[in-house]
Amino acid sequence: MLYRRFGKTNLNLSVFSLGTMRCLESAEVVQKTIATAIELGINHLETAKAYGKSEEYLGLALQSLALPRNQFYLTTKLPPTPKQAQIQEWLDQSLTRLKLDYLDCLAIHGINTWEHLDWVQSEGCLLAIQEAISQGKVRYLGFSTHGSLELILAAIKTNLFDFVNLHYYYFWQRNQAAIALAHQQDMGVFIISPADKGGKLYTPSETLQNLCRPFSPLELNYRFLLSDRRITTLSVGAAKPEELITPLQIADRDEPLNEQEQTVFRRLEAHFNQNLTDTRCSQCYQCLPCPEQINIPEVLRLRNLAVAYDMTDYGQYRYRMFENAGHWFPGKKGNRCTSCGDCLPRCPENLDIPTLLQDTHQRLNGSPRRRLWEE
Template structure:
């Protein structure tokens, strides 16, 4: 296991972090997973108030005893943004009770996903007042935020200079947030990548086409290496459902050097195949088509189409597409079937895509039963 400095927190975190959202089958499963993770060198554990009984399970597992001193394990929990200082104080105290801890190493504001959320956080009083008090009392050591919001929103949140770290989405198959990575690095913030296996493309069950293009690497391995080769990134989340699911990801935990020639060749092969397969229907993800009057997240819809058509990542595309209109601000936007063919997006597209046709095609490929967030 390799370790990196988590920005201005000056904590040295393992390059893989244990996320506990999926360890909810039972208390014993979480305890076994935690023990195995620590044995394999992980020293950063992440939970949230919103993850069912995760905080309580983790608290009891910590209380049962660890193979290393508490000071060598860094705990992150997350609380939602609020304008109510009293509510935030209550949540903080409850999280400390749940976790059976005297202090939280890293607290993240969970889901600064809208401009309204950001406004709540930048208020002089409100929830941030309670957090400042808790930090002065030593109950919180470091403050950051997680986000599923737009690039512009993430940049604005980073530029408040209120935070020491950021948890965000960024993968080989979703590089939109590279500017946020760059700005966070410039401001010496820790960078924690959320769900690189699952939201990064469901890479633990890749389609045959994707496997073939990534050879001699697995798609999951190549995505991990794409991230670990970037020194601006501190740590990647693993969300195992049991101890056994730690094994394969951690095989690359000592490979945090720059990408090799063969790895770069595989990534170039993926890009070439994307361009050749999609031809003039390829969306380059410039986002100039927005805003859409029907609130369709056109770039994300067409990104999912890119992946389904080029790499047969239909299962992943369906998984994400079905969350539109079902996950609120965690995955905003309406389904492509709401397109009225108004044509407002067409002159803004530098690639002159027939966007209404591609939206309809995506809906036909990927629509189905609605999906919700895991803990719901």
């Protein structure tokens, strides 16, 4: 296992962190998963108030394992709120469930809207956090986000935060500028769910598997991220011990991409362009805003992946969250398009966006999905 400095916190975190959103089966399984993670070199555990019984199970596991406090770092997350008393109450409840005296890191969970950022900057919220830090209950403050790139950049520029948890993968590089700015400001960078949100790469399509040979798609995505030294740590959302084995096989592989890996990435790019031809969305985001609030770039990104790499299962998984996950996955589905034409003159590729939105809906729509902890 390799370790990297988590930005200005100066914490030395393992390059893989155990994310516990899926650690919900039982206290016993959670304890075994944590014990295995620690044994394999992971020293950073991440949870949230919103993850069902995750904090409670994690607290019981840490108590049973009797790990010395200096052998692990722990992050939990609390929702944004402008209310000072609410933050104080939530924080004390989390510490009680975790059976800890202090948190190494506290993250505001989901700065996904401009209103959320305003709440965090409000006097009440900041006072509560500053007081918790002065009392020794919290060491460092960060935020997680599923928001727009513009919002993430604005949050980073406030200089309120020591680290950021965000989405960034080979198949979704929109947040490249946020990674660069966070690094420039010496913030720790934590990548959310690279296996799952990064493309359901633990169950890749046959097309994607063949294109990535001799590597697996999951291995390539991990290597893409680990080779980027601006990134501190990647989340592994293991629900049971055996799910740690595959990702941690490359936990000591953070060297620059070698020629064979670069050749595969070039093959992926060439196949992508050849299969999409004149329907390829370049993800420039110039089509927004949409009068019907359709998240056009994300809808068409999912179409890109389904058409180019047969990543239909992943596309359906994400597409079905539209209109069902609130600010965690905002936007309307493609069938809401009225063919008003507002987006057409703004598209540099001159795509027939209304037709492509309807095509995506036909390919990917089905039973709606919610976020894991809401199911």
